[in-house]
Each structure stands twice: as structure tokens, then as C-alpha cells.
Amino acid sequence: TAGAFFASQGVGGTIPRVSSTGGVDNDSVIVGGLGGSNFGGTVTNSYWDRQTSGMTRGIGRNNGGTGLTTVQARSQASFAGFDFSGTWAIYEGQTNPLLRAFLTPLTVTANDATHTYDGSAWSGGNGLSYSTPPGAGLLGTVVFGGTSQGATAEGTYSITAGGLYSAQQGYLITYAPGTLTIAAAPPPGPGPTPPPPAAPPAAPAGGGTTGAPY
Numbered sequence: 001t002a003g004a005f006f007a008s009q010g011v012g013g014t015i016p017r018v019s020s021t022g023g024v025d026n027d028s029v030i031v032g033g034l035g036g037s038n039f040g041g042t043v044t045n046s047y048w049d050r051q052t053s054g055m056t057r058g059i060g061r062n063n064g065g066t067g068l069t070t071v072q073a074r075s076q077a078s079f080a081g082f083d084f085s086g087t088w089a090i091y092e093g094q095t096n097p098l099l100r101a102f103l104t105p106l107t108v109t110a111n112d113a114t115h116t117y118d119g120s121a122w123s124g125g126n127g128l129s130y131s132t133p134p135g136a137g138l139l140g141t142v143v144f145g146g147t148s149q150g151a152t153a154e155g156t157y158s159i160t161a162g163g164l165y166s167a168q169q170g171y172l173i174t175y176a177p178g179t180l181t182i183a184a185a186p187p188p189g190p191g192p193t194p195p196p197p198a199a200p201p202a203a204p205a206g207g208g209t210t211g212a213p214y
Contacts, residue, residue, distance in 0.1 A: 017081055018046040018065070019097045021053060021073065045081030049073040049096070089172055091165035094140070103172035107131035110144065110161040110178035117185045122151045125159050126178065137170035148180035156181050 043064035048055060050067040059065060072078045076090045079097055084090065088097045113126035125144035143163035151157045159178040166173060 017044075018048075019073070019079065019082075020046075020048040021096055045079070047073065047079060091173075094165040095167060098166075098168045098170075100172055102169055103166065104170070105131070105174070106134060106138070106171040107174050107176055108142075108161055108164060109176040110146075110159040112178045112180070113148075113159065114181045114183060116183050117152075117154050119152060122148050122157070122180060122182070125161065126180075128161060134171065137166050138164060138173075139166055139170075140164040146177060146180075151180065151182060154182050154184050 043059065046065040047068050048065055049070055050056060051070045052073075056067070068078055073096050074090070074093050076082075076084055076092060076097075079088075079090075082088045082097060084097075087100060089100050089103060090097050107130070109129045109131075111126040111129055113122075115122060125142075125148075128142060140163050142161055144159060144161055146158035146160035148157035148159045157180040159180050161175050161177075164173055
């Protein structure tokens with residue numbers, strides 16, 4: 001017998017929490033997405049991805065476990081009994097459950113930004129800072145959010161970040177927000193200097209009048 005997580009379990013054995021995605025490369029005809037055989041053991045809160053593994057049964061002999069689609073296997077709501085606050089982590093829609101013990105903590109901070117009011121709406125962010133320089137294990141594309149998005153008026157607004165994730169042996173990511181400050185526009189200048197007034201017209205030459213002839 002063969003399975004993605006165990007081959008055979010006997011009486012008294014316990015499998016309390018398992019998430020499996022791999023297939024089985026074995027000549028045995030008794031195979032499962034979790035295990036090969038279960039003879040009187042207990043399998044609880046254990047799940048396998050039916051699509052990535054190609055396995056329709058959780059345990060080849062004496063079936064057990066819960067089969068999930070790939071979409072379901074990447075959602076925390078699918079894993080009853082898993083402690084996602086202390087033991088496990090999951091990046092919703094991106095990964096299966098990951099063991100926190102094998103992840104390096106990484107804080108991702110949205111940088112602050114300052115913008116002078118000009119009537120335009122703010123969009124995006126001003127880059128990121130990291131608690132430690134990340135390597136190739138940091139995946140995804142950053143998405144900026146918060147009250148800053150679309151802000152136009154003078155004031156302060158939050159810039160949040162998201163969209164990054166990691167596989168096992170990668171990072172346990174937390175985010176810290178930044179602040180957008182929209183400052184008042186400078187007052188208008190005095191404007192151009194007006195031209196000097198035009199000079200009065202010149203008086204006629206001679207200054208007198210000419211009478212009619214006799």
C-alpha cells in the first residue's frame with residue numbers, strides 16, 4: 001500500500017491534522033491521497049487535494065479523510081480543527097496550509113507619502129520597506145489599498161499593502177500601514193506687474209491760432 005502521507009496505520013495510531021497535495025508514484029494498487037491502509041487507527045481533520053494528487057480516495061483501504069478541490073484546499077474555511085493562529089498559516093487563494101515553524105517572519109511596511117493638493121485623486125503607494133531583505137521565496141504582486149485610494153482633499157490617509165505570499169520554507173508575512181499626507185497647495189503669487197500708464201498726448205507746436213485773412 002502507498003499514500004501521499006503514510007503507507008499503513010495500525011490499531012491505536014492517530015492522524016489528527018494533515019493537509020496533503022502530492023500524488024503517489026508507486027506500483028501498489030492500494031493507494032490514497034493521504035494513506036495506503038488504515039487498520040483500526042484514527043484519522044481526523046485530515047484533507048487531501050483531489051485535483052493535484054489525482055487521488056479519488058483518501059486512504060486506499062478503509063477510506064478516510066476529506067477530499068477537496070484545489071480552490072477549497074487554498075481556503076482556511078475548509079480546514080476544521082487547524083490552529084491558524086499558532087501552528088498553521090495560509091495565504092488565501094494562493095497556498096495550502098503551511099507550518100509556521102518553517103516560515104521566517106517578515107514585516108512588509110507601506111512607505112509614507114506626501115502629495116501637494118492639486119485636485120487629482122491619489123492611486124497606488126510609495127513603495128515598500130521590509131524588516132529583513134526578502135529573497136526569491138517572496139511571491140505575488142503588491143496591491144495597495146486603504147483610505148488613501150482616491151483621496152483628493154487635504155488631510156492624512158492610510159496606505160495599506162497586500163497581495164504577497166510565500167510557499168513552505170518561505171515567509172510568514174505581516175503588513176504595517178503607511179500614511180499619505182495631502183498638503184495644502186501654496187497660495188497664489190501676486191501675479192504679473194501691470195504696465196505703466198500711457199503718457200498724455202503732446203501739445204501742438206507754437207501754442208497759438210491763426211486768424212482769417214483781411
